[in-house]
Amino acid sequence: xxxxxxxxxxxxxxxxxxxxxxxxxxxxxxxxxxxxxxxxxxxxxxxxxxxxxxxxxxxxxxxxxxxxxxxxxxxxxxxxxxxxxxxxxxxxxxxxxxxxxxxxxxxxxxxxxxxxxxxxxxxxxxxxxxxxxxxxxxxxxxxxxxxxxxxxxx
Numbered sequence: 001x002x003x004x005x006x007x008x009x010x011x012x013x014x015x016x017x018x019x020x021x022x023x024x025x026x027x028x029x030x031x032x033x034x035x036x037x038x039x040x041x042x043x044x045x046x047x048x049x050x051x052x053x054x055x056x057x058x059x060x061x062x063x064x065x066x067x068x069x070x071x072x073x074x075x076x077x078x079x080x081x082x083x084x085x086x087x088x089x090x091x092x093x094x095x096x097x098x099x100x101x102x103x104x105x106x107x108x109x110x111x112x113x114x115x116x117x118x119x120x121x122x123x124x125x126x127x128x129x130x131x132x133x134x135x136x137x138x139x140x141x142x143x144x145x146x147x148x149x150x151x152x153x154x
Contacts, residue, residue, distance in 0.1 A: 018114070019113070027063075078093045
């Protein structure tokens with residue numbers, strides 16, 4: 001059985017976390033990446049569940065974005081909180097997803113996530129510009145596996 005944490009090398013994780021840090025220097029939005037081995041349910045339902053488990057809905061401006069990947073099942077989703085979704089144009093997440101998937105097709109998983117995160121950051125800047133007193137409300141580190149579920153489902 002694969003392990004989500006081992007899917008990305010430390011160097012690949014750094015590519016993604018550096019992209020998150022770079023994107024968050026442009027916007028007050030909060031971006032996270034979560035990697036699961038498998039997704040046994042609808043990918044958007046699972047992404048929404050992870051979004052809640054990671055407490056992304058608790059950001060002050062409700063401007064969190066989650067990039068969710070279940071690599072064994074080849075499922076991917078991007079979801080944004082209500083503050084973002086009320087402002088971005090229709091199809092925004094689709095165009096961002098397409099950039100990521102183009103890289104995934106070439107086996108460039110870290111690069112794909114980094115490209116998507118950077119696009120999200122530059123787009124979010126229009127609606128949620130970086131503030132000099134901005135506080136990083138959520139970790140820039142990648143989140144892995146279903147450890148969060150086990151704690152909350154018991």
